[in-house]
Amino acid sequence: MATAVRDLIDVSRDSLRAQFRRDVLTGLSQKRKAIPARWFYDHRGSELFEEITRLPEYYPTRTETGILMAHATRIGRMVGPRHHVVVEFGAGSATKTPLLLDAIWTAAYVPIDISGEFLRESCAGLAARYPELPIHPVEADFSQPATLPGEVEQHPRLGFFPGSTIGNMEPMAAVDLLRSMRRTLGAGSLLLIGFDRIKAESELVSAYDDAQGVTAAFNLNLAARINGELGGTLPLDALAHRAVWNDDRARIEMHIAATRAIEFEVCGRRFTMAQGETIHTENSHKYDPRSADTLLLAGGWEPLQGFGDADDRFMVILARAIGDEQTA
Numbered sequence: 004m005a006t007a008v009r010d011l012i013d014v015s016r017d018s019l020r021a022q023f024r025r026d027v028l029t030g031l032s033q034k035r036k037a038i039p040a041r042w043f044y045d046h047r048g049s050e051l052f053e054e055i056t057r058l059p060e061y062y063p064t065r066t067e068t069g070i071l072m073a074h075a076t077r078i079g080r081m082v083g084p085r086h087h088v089v090v091e092f093g094a095g096s097a098t099k100t101p102l103l104l105d106a107i108w109t110a111a112y113v114p115i116d117i118s119g120e121f122l123r124e125s126c127a128g129l130a131a132r133y134p135e136l137p138i139h140p141v142e143a144d145f146s147q148p149a150t151l152p153g154e155v156e157q158h159p160r161l162g163f164f165p166g167s168t169i170g171n172m173e174p175m176a177a178v179d180l181l182r183s184m185r186r187t188l189g190a191g192s193l194l195l196i197g198f199d200r201i202k203a204e205s206e207l208v209s210a211y212d213d214a215q216g217v218t219a220a221f222n223l224n225l226a227a228r229i230n231g232e233l234g235g236t237l238p239l240d241a242l243a244h245r246a247v248w249n250d251d252r253a254r255i256e257m258h259i260a261a262t263r264a265i266e267f268e269v270c271g272r273r274f275t276m277a278q279g280e281t282i283h284t285e286n287s288h289k290y291d292p293r294s295a296d297t298l299l300l301a302g303g304w305e306p307l308q309g310f311g312d313a314d315d316r317f318m319v320i321l322a323r324a325i326g327d328e329q330t331a
């Protein structure tokens with residue numbers, strides 16, 4: 004029997020809304036204004052991210068896709084002949100997912116994403132391609148431990164976390180997330196995860212500040228979202244996109260800068276920004292193989308095999324959940 008996509012599990016939609024409000028108000032009240040990158044992804048933000056992935060400057064998507072294509076057979080062999088439940092964290096358009104699904108035996112697919120409507124559309128595309136595959140989309144913040152649908156419980160799990168989304172987290176939060184994934188996926192599970200590598204500053208900055216201004220539109224869409232969803236009055240004509248390389252932290256930072264002194268309201272609360280002051284909207288940490296392995300180990304995952312490209316731009320690592328006896 005052909006299986007449709009199960010109803011979107013969106014038990015947390017109200018709490019996501021409340022969390023967005025709380026993060027924005029807290030972030031704008033800080034001395035150094037900052038809003039977590041997860042709030043980029045309303046439907047428009049997800050569409051703009053898709054445009055970014057097709058830009059000539061944005062090497063991560065095509066490089067990671069090339070790595071997955073080149074090593075799919077090996078990955079399939081390492082995962083083995085058992086049917087796995089694939090749990091994808093931050094699935095977005097799920098364009099890389101078929102590369103994995105075609106390489107392994109899959110019992111069910113559980114994509115988790117904060118951008119619910121966009122996730123539903125991605126799943127419809129996957130369901131047309133894999134009519135027999137049970138698909139259980141979950142609209143949620145993946146930094147909170149997730150309960151997987153009961154009917155997938157008897158199968159081993161393979162976590163899939165491409166897109167170097169792990170780089171959006173500060174190292175401590177990244178370790179917390181990896182540990183939470185290990186709890187969600189359970190003993191004996193595997194994780195296939197993408198890390199962007201440290202490289203020349205000019206290449207990194209242009210990947211986050213492209214000539215067509217798509218990344219700028221993606222960044223500034225957060226301000227438009229605040230205006231639309233939280234009764235904000237941010238003057239969009241006084242805001243500009245900034246992307247800078249922070250060498251000490253090995254990360255690209257994106258900011259929204261005020262081009263003049265401004266005053267605005269969000270949820271009835273008043274805020275000001277001086278000319279040049281910024282709202283820090285994203286970190287994208289870059290790794291080398293050893294720092295990525297160390298992060299995985301700290302998060303409870305033993306790296307089994309790294310896969311890379313000829314120019315050392317990106318790496319995909321297959322890791323296994325470390326048994327409790329080894330982490331004690």
Ligand SMILES: C[S@@+](CC[C@H](N)C(=O)[O-])C[C@H]1O[C@@H](n2cnc3c(N)ncnc32)[C@H](O)[C@@H]1O
Pocket residue numbers: 040041044049052056064092093094095096097099115116117118143144145146165166167168
């Ligand atoms: C950098 S994009 C990567 C998309 C896709 N996995 C890829 O490889 O191209 C990050 C994705 O993770 C989702 N996301 C970001 N933070 C999230 C969070 N805290 N919880 C759930 N989804 C999140 C976004 O909606 C987006 O789809």
